[in-house]
Amino acid sequence: MGVLPAQVTTRDPLLALASPRRREILRLVWSSERSAGEIARAFDVSWPAISQNLRVLKEAGLITERRAGTSRLYSADHVALKPLEAYLRRMWLRNVDRLRLLAEAEERKRTSK
Amino acid sequence: MGVLPAQVTTRDPLLALASPRRREILRLVWSSERSAGEIARAFDVSWPAISQNLRVLKEAGLITERRAGTSRLYSADHVALKPLEAYLRRMWLRNVDRLRLLAEAEERKRTSK
DNA sequence: AGCCTCCTAAAGATTGAACTTAATTAAGCA
DNA sequence: TGCTTAATTAAGTTCAATCTTTAGGAGGCT
Numbered sequence: 001m002g003v004l005p006a007q008v009t010t011r012d013p014l015l016a017l018a019s020p021r022r023r024e025i026l027r028l029v030w031s032s033e034r035s036a037g038e039i040a041r042a043f044d045v046s047w048p049a050i051s052q053n054l055r056v057l058k059e060a061g062l063i064t065e066r067r068a069g070t071s072r073l074y075s076a077d078h079v080a081l082k083p084l085e086a087y088l089r090r091m092w093l094r095n096v097d098r099l100r101l102l103a104e105a106e107e108r109k110r111t112s113k
Numbered sequence: 114m115g116v117l118p119a120q121v122t123t124r125d126p127l128l129a130l131a132s133p134r135r136r137e138i139l140r141l142v143w144s145s146e147r148s149a150g151e152i153a154r155a156f157d158v159s160w161p162a163i164s165q166n167l168r169v170l171k172e173a174g175l176i177t178e179r180r181a182g183t184s185r186l187y188s189a190d191h192v193a194l195k196p197l198e199a200y201l202r203r204m205w206l207r208n209v210d211r212l213r214l215l216a217e218a219e220e221r222k223r224t225s226k
Numbered sequence: 227a228g229c230c231t232c233c234t235a236a237a238g239a240t241t242g243a244a245c246t247t248a249a250t251t252a253a254g255c256a
Numbered sequence: 257t258g259c260t261t262a263a264t265t266a267a268g269t270t271c272a273a274t275c276t277t278t279a280g281g282a283g284g285c286t
Contacts, residue, residue, distance in 0.1 A: 012213065014200075018131035019274085036233060049275055051234055056273095070232050070283045083203060086196040087127075100125065132244080149263060162245055164264055169243095183253045183262045 009059050016060035017084070020097045021045075022053050026076060027092060029063055033075040122172050129173035130197070133210040134158075135166050139189060140205060142176055146188040 016022055021043070028039055040050040054074060057063045061080045066073045081088070091097065129135055134156070141152055153163040167187060170176045174193045179186045194201070204210065 012131070012133070014127065014136075014204075015131040018125070018128040020125070021274085023127075037231090040233090045274090046276060047232090048234075048277085052274075055234085067283090070230095072233065083199040084197075086199075090196060091127075134244085150261095153263090158244090159246060160262095161247085161264075161266095165244075168264085180253095183260095185263065 010061070011056060011059040013060040013062055013080070013084075016056050016062055017088075019053070019056075020100045022057055023088070023091075023097045025050070025053055026057060026062060026088075027097075029075045031076075033066070033073045035071040035073055037071070039074065123174070124169060124172040126173040126175055126193070126197075129169050129175055130201075132166070132169075133213045135170055136201070136204075136210050137214065138163070138166055139170065139175065139201070140210075142188045144189075146179070146186045148184040148186055150184070152187065 017026075024043070025039055028034055028042060036051060036054060037047075039054070040047045043050060054063070054065075058065055058074075062077055063074050064077050066075075078085075130139075137156070138152055141147055141155060149164060149167060150160075152167070153160045156163060167176070167178075171178055171187075175190055176187050177190050179188075191198075
């Protein structure tokens with residue numbers, strides 16, 4: 001008698017948050033709705049890469065998607081994120097992810113040449 | 114003038130929690146100290162596999178290690194885990210990880226033959 | 227209709243995570 | 257010292273995550 005699930009595939013929220021990239025994306029849509037394009041422009045990776053990450057976040061139920069014309073607008077789902085807010089805010093205060101992303105970029109540059 | 118870090122390597126706590134296996138381990142040592150052997154016996158994987166996971170948790174600062182004779186005793190670091198407790202308890206109430214581990218085991222069995 | 231713009235889907239490469247088995251360290255005890 | 261128990265380290269394999277490039281779909285304009 002259960003209601004059919006809204007999402008076909010469901011992902012592990014903590015696995016979704018394991019990626020610094022996705023945490024940065026989440027931070028971008030934390031307090032204001034943003035289009036996929038806006039988000040992609042904030043990073044130094046390809047557009048599809050961001051699109052894929054947005055999907056992971058969406059399937060984990062951490063962000064919501066809304067279509068407006070040709071754009072898709074994403075924003076954080078604060079209801080789902082409630083029990084994680086304390087941790088994320090603390091982490092962002094220390095700018096952990098920014099440092100981690102920089103370190104990873106450096107590492108990639110170092111090993112590729 | 115900073116104090117030298119107690120851990121040589123430091124890991125991402127959310128990355129550490131991304132693994133259902135490690136979350137189950139964490140649950141085991143949540144309210145009582147347990148030896149590595151005790152923990153390993155609770156799972157259907159090799160001993161070194163558990164040892165590696167314990168290290169990840171330790172380097173993420175989520176568990177503490179104490180040596181007692183030939184044993185090593187692990188327990189959850191509730192200070193570090195404080196901002197994540199709400200989420201973990203909720204997840205464990207729903208037994209999400211147990212189901213996920215079972216599903217993954219099934220999947221492995223299915224695809225390997 | 228045609229042609230933008232915006233974005234996702236598909237396919238393939240590369241990297242790293244999580245396991246395996248085998249070897250090693252370290253403590254306790256005869 | 258040598259043997260046993262307890263656990264990690266090392267080396268190698270497999271699989272999945274994340275990126276890339278290329279192709280496709282859907283809405284809005286003229």
